[in-house]
Amino acid sequence: MRPDRFRPRSGAANAAAVVAILLGAAGVVALAxxxxxxxxxxxxxxxxxxxxxxxxxxxxQEWQDSxxxxxxxxxxxxxxxxxxxxxxxxxxxAPRPVLSFEPGERVLARASDxxxxxxxxxxxxxPDGGVGTSNPRPREDAPCRPLTVPRMASVEHCASCHNQxxxxxxxxxxxxxxxxxxxxxxxxxxxxxxxxxSGFDHTxxxxxxxxxxxxxxxxxxxxDASGPWAELVNDGAAxxxxxxxxxxxADLQVRWQGADGAWSDWRHLYRFRDPYxxxxxxxxxxxxxxATHRETPAAPEGATRGEVxxxxxxxxxxxxxxxxxxxxxxxxx
Amino acid sequence: xxxxxRATAALLFTLLTGACxxxxxxxxxxxxxxxxxxxxxxxxxxxxxxxxxxxxARADVEELLDLASVDAANRERAWRRFExxxxxxxxxxxxxxxxxxxxxxxxxxxxxAALRDFGTVAMVPRLTLRLKYEKNWSANVDLALALLxxxxxxxxxxxxxxxxxxDADPAVRARAADALAALPPKEGWTPGADFEEDxxxxxxxxxxxxxxxxLTGTEERPIDGPLLAECWRVLARFRSQPxxxxxxxxxxxxxxxxxxxxxLLEAAxxxxxxxxxxxxxxxxxxxxxxxxxxxxxxxxxxxxLQPLLDDPFTRARAVEALGAMxxxxxxxxxxxxxDDPTYDVVTSAADALLRVGGPVAESAAGDKLSRGGLxxxxxxxxxxxxxxxxxxxxxxxxxxxSEQARRDAWAAARAE
Numbered sequence: 001m002r003p004d005r006f007r008p009r010s011g012a013a014n015a016a017a018v019v020a021i022l023l024g025a026a027g028v029v030a031l032a033x034x035x036x037x038x039x040x041x042x043x044x045x046x047x048x049x050x051x052x053x054x055x056x057x058x059x060x061q062e063w064q065d066s067x068x069x070x071x072x073x074x075x076x077x078x079x080x081x082x083x084x085x086x087x088x089x090x091x092x093x094a095p096r097p098v099l100s101f102e103p104g105e106r107v108l109a110r111a112s113d114x115x116x117x118x119x120x121x122x123x124x125x126x127p128d129g130g131v132g133t134s135n136p137r138p139r140e141d142a143p144c145r146p147l148t149v150p151r152m153a154s155v156e157h158c159a160s161c162h163n164q165x166x167x168x169x170x171x172x173x174x175x176x177x178x179x180x181x182x183x184x185x186x187x188x189x190x191x192x193x194x195x196x197x198s199g200f201d202h203t204x205x206x207x208x209x210x211x212x213x214x215x216x217x218x219x220x221x222x223x224d225a226s227g228p229w230a231e232l233v234n235d236g237a238a239x240x241x242x243x244x245x246x247x248x249x250a251d252l253q254v255r256w257q258g259a260d261g262a263w264s265d266w267r268h269l270y271r272f273r274d275p276y277x278x279x280x281x282x283x284x285x286x287x288x289x290x291a292t293h294r295e296t297p298a299a300p301e302g303a304t305r306g307e308v309x310x311x312x313x314x315x316x317x318x319x320x321x322x323x324x325x326x327x328x329x330x331x332x333x
Numbered sequence: 334x335x336x337x338x339r340a341t342a343a344l345l346f347t348l349l350t351g352a353c354x355x356x357x358x359x360x361x362x363x364x365x366x367x368x369x370x371x372x373x374x375x376x377x378x379x380x381x382x383x384x385x386x387x388x389x390a391r392a393d394v395e396e397l398l399d400l401a402s403v404d405a406a407n408r409e410r411a412w413r414r415f416e417x418x419x420x421x422x423x424x425x426x427x428x429x430x431x432x433x434x435x436x437x438x439x440x441x442x443x444x445x446a447a448l449r450d451f452g453t454v455a456m457v458p459r460l461t462l463r464l465k466y467e468k469n470w471s472a473n474v475d476l477a478l479a480l481l482x483x484x485x486x487x488x489x490x491x492x493x494x495x496x497x498x499x500d501a502d503p504a505v506r507a508r509a510a511d512a513l514a515a516l517p518p519k520e521g522w523t524p525g526a527d528f529e530e531d532x533x534x535x536x537x538x539x540x541x542x543x544x545x546x547x548l549t550g551t552e553e554r555p556i557d558g559p560l561l562a563e564c565w566r567v568l569a570r571f572r573s574q575p576x577x578x579x580x581x582x583x584x585x586x587x588x589x590x591x592x593x594x595x596x597l598l599e600a601a602x603x604x605x606x607x608x609x610x611x612x613x614x615x616x617x618x619x620x621x622x623x624x625x626x627x628x629x630x631x632x633x634x635x636x637x638l639q640p641l642l643d644d645p646f647t648r649a650r651a652v653e654a655l656g657a658m659x660x661x662x663x664x665x666x667x668x669x670x671x672d673d674p675t676y677d678v679v680t681s682a683a684d685a686l687l688r689v690g691g692p693v694a695e696s697a698a699g700d701k702l703s704r705g706g707l708x709x710x711x712x713x714x715x716x717x718x719x720x721x722x723x724x725x726x727x728x729x730x731x732x733x734x735s736e737q738a739r740r741d742a743w744a745a746a747r748a749e
Contacts, residue, residue: 047676047707072733083735087618088580096677106574108610111649111680112709115733164576277577278466280434 044143046129048112049119052144056120058193062202063120071117076315080247092161093117097125099132099149103156106164123157134200158183165246165274170239174289178238186212186238207248210324213312216241217287219327221308228299228331230254230269230308233292240286242312246276249316250287251323252295254331256303266320269295269308273316299331306331366640370603371569378562383425383455393418394426398443415451421559424453431463438469445475454483455559458567461487461585470495470505474512481515483560484551486542487588493539496532517550546591546622553629556592564593568600571611579607583615591626594619598627598637606646613641613650617657624658634660642666648673649681656685659747664689668697671716676709683712687719687740690747695719711736718744 044051053060063069071077071093081089087109094114095107113119124131130145134153138146151157159168162183171179180186184200191201205212216237221230232252234241242248252269270293275282287293299306307330311323401411415423430436430444445467448456460479464487467473473495477488495501495509513531514524516538522530541549556564567585570578586593597619600612616623627634634655641651652670655663667689670682683701686694698719701708708716710732717726718740728737 048709078735088576088583091576104574106576106607110677111653111684112677112711113731114711114736115731278468280466280468 042143043130043145046121046125046131046144049116049121052120052124055142055144058191058195058197059199059202060120062191066203067206067208068118068122068202068204069116072114073117076247080315090114092164095122095161097121097127098123098157098160099126099152101160103151103154104159104163104168107160118161123152153182153184155182165244167239167243170243170289174238178236178289180238186215207242207244207312207314210326213324214326217310217326219308219310219329221329221331223299223306223331223333227296228254228306229294229296230329230331231292231294232272232287232310234287234289238289240274240288242272242286244274246274246279247315249273249313250326251311251313252293252308253311253320254295254297254306254308256300256306258302259304263307264300266309267297269297271316305333367602367604367609370599371565371572371605371608374565374599375569378565380562381455381559382562382566383421383428383559386426386429390422390426391429394423394430394444394447395440398430398440398447401443401447402439412447412450415447418451420451420453421455423451424448424456427452428456428459431467432459442469442472442475445472445479449475449479449482452479453559455563457483457485457560458563458585458589461485461588462581464488464491464588465581465584470501471508474505474508478512478515481548484548484554484590485588486538486546486548489535489539489542493535496535517548519550544622545625546589546593546619548590553590553592556590556596561596564589564596568596568608568612571600571603571608572605573607579611583611583618586615587618591622592630594623594626595630595632597623598632598634601638601641601647601651609641609647610650613647613654616654617650620657621659623654624660627658627660634658635662635666639666642670645675648675649678652678652681652685656681656688659689664691664693664697668693671697671701676707679707680709680712680715683708683715683719684740684743687715688743688747690719690744695722711740715740715743 067074072090077089077093078084081093084090084093090109091107094110094117096110098107101107107122120131124133126132126145126147126149128145128147130147132149132152133146134148134150135146136148138148140146155168155171162168168183171183187204187206188200188202189205190198191203192198203209207213216234218233218235219230220233221228223229230252232241232250237243242250250272252272253266254269255266256264258264270285272285272287272293273282274284274286295308297306297308307328309328310326311320312326313323397411397414400414401408427444427448431441431448436444448460452460457480460476463476464473467476470491473488473491477492480486480488492509492512495506498506510528510531511525513535516524516531516534519534519537522534524531538549541547547553567582570582573579586597594616597612597616601609601616603609603612624634626632638651638655641647644651648670652667655667664686667682667685670678671686673679673682683698686697698716702713702716702720710729713729714726714732714737717729722744728734
């Protein structure tokens with residue numbers, strides 16, 4: 001008689017054995033998954049932003065179109081900095097990685113790859129060798145070794161450069177209702193990229209974007225019993241308008257239409273600008289966040305109506321034709 | 334889960350970077366002996382610094398300037414009363430007035446004239462900065478004269494510019510021509526006898542000044558007393574987070590007489606890393622005149638800066654400063670940094686060697702290029718200029734034209 005152990009099992013016993021084997025195998029797999037780290041891609045030794053392009057083409061394209069990419073080669077900057085003969089300007093136009101400095105601390109210039117301007121590594125290179133990201137759950141197996149750095153979403157991260165001309169201090173003093181959480185809210189909104197990916201927009205919508213400029217201010221005007229009037233209201237920018245010193249200017253202008261229908265030339269009413277340090281004869285006329293500037297231009301005799309407009313210049317020497325008209329308002333009695 | 338994965342990544346990175354090797358710089362990455370240089374200096378010199386301006390003192394000086402502006406007789410009267418004021422007090426008040434944007438232009442011109450005639454040596458740093466901001470050319474003549482009286486040639490460029498600008502106000506040009514009489518004497522030169530001779534002498538003195546930061550025919554005087562106190566006050570601006578005060582301080586120190594270099598070398602050890610960074614940067618911007626000062630003063634520059642090369646934060650700036658100062662022995666010291674693990678330090682080393690030149694630098698450049706490896710466009714171009722100085726170097730992809738021009742200028746300056 002064959003021992004019991006050699007007796008064929010019943011169907012139920014066989015099923016239980018199969019389940020046990022499967023469970024055991026699953027356990028081994030789970031244990032392995034828990035104990036053995038995923039094989040990371042070979043870590044990159046980061047030295048140049050060119051290394052970022054392969055994995056992040058969408059972001060790279062946005063950056064390529066931005067003024068951060070253009071920061072070192074921008075002819076306007078070249079002109080105003082005496083072709084970087086004023087070497088102090090280089091620090092923010094080709095900076096060392098911001099994360100190498102304490103939050104909000106001023107950055108210093110790098111010697112390499114200056115043509116890339118404010119590049120990926122300027123904002124993301126982490127002193128540990130990987131990259132910083134505000135993403136709370138970065139991919140741990142990515143070769144660039146991303147690490148969550150909460151300050152990357154804070155104003156302090158931008159302040160290292162953008163407070164040199166006072167913009168972040170202006171933001172701190174802005175009305176709470178306009179401030180939002182950080183610079184990112186207005187300047188790096190959500191972008192949707194190919195492949196269903198999304199993230200912060202790296203084109204940095206600001207002084208070179210008409211929509212961003214128009215969202216900063218409102219121009220109002222009218223002609224009541226006391227005469228024509230115009231008001232510029234900073235009701236959208238959580239910093240002065242225009243912010244930055246020297247390089248930005250906004251001009252309020254007026255023109256009049258006579259009884260014959262002919263329009264006069266545009267006439268200057270007011271300039272909003274913070275003068276550069278050696279323009280000692282000028283004072284700061286930027287429009288603070290939440291503030292309103294009112295003008296009451298006198299209409300010339302015979303004028304039947306007028307127009308006011310606000311022109312934005314990325315540098316104060318641009319002609320009217322080169323400036324961007326943000327708004328125009330009709331003044332009618 | 335996070336810990337083991339990160340640990341694994343860190344281990345891999347360590348192994349990888351370790352495998353890349355590290356240049357043997359002798360001392361390795363040790364923490365250099367930083368100390369509160371600025372604070373100690375400010376405390377030690379506080380008694381010599383210009384006094385704070387009181388409202389009463391300011392009112393007195395304003396009254397005298399107002400008097401001087403009436404007519405010649407009243408000017409004499411005002412000037413006699415200036416002589417009775419405490420020299421440090423009147424210098425401090427006058428400096429405050431010329432720096433005050435709200436102060437009337439007409440009286441500011443008289444304040445410059447008073448500084449010219451009554452200012453003490455303590456005014457030199459702040460007056461040097463006025464050369465940047467003062468747009469009144471006549472005032473610039475007084476500025477140049479005031480600085481000349483205290484062994485500074487920083488204002489000579491202003492005199493040269495005024496005299497070379499043919500459509501400038503003739504009265505101002507005449508004042509600038511008269512001011513040349515204050516240039517250091519020279520055998521066979523009679524001031525005012527022949528303008529061509531005066532002009533030639535100006536250019537010679539200016540050339541000497543730009544090369545050495547020493548006025549022709551004068552002795553290098555150590556910076557001490559009230560001037561020292563004011564210099565440390567300026568250096569304290571290197572701690573500023575807003576760039577403007579830093580920029581002003583760098584500009585002043587670029588134009589001070591050569592012994593100011595010694596203070597920058599001291600400040601390079603301050604506990605504040607921005608002070609160290611900007612002290613080194615200013616030495617770089619001064620360049621060869623700083624190296625010459627070290628040679629004349631017997632300063633062992635290489636040993637002096639070695640600890641700064643050992644610090645990862647200041648290494649690149651120290652390398653650049655050494656390259657610009659072109660001190661003997663620099664190439665041997667800097668060549669190993671072409672193999673530094675930090676991309677930016679390699680660029681700084683390549684640039685520094687280009688500025689220093691010589692057989693050691695050329696050989697190091699050739700070796701590095703033949704070994705290949707990672708180089709920024711800037712580094713590659715500098716090394717190519719050095720290693721193949723006999724032929725035109727092609728700009729690598731990604732090299733900004735202005736960065737190319739900067740390196741071409743360095744190579745040309747060395748050749749001279």
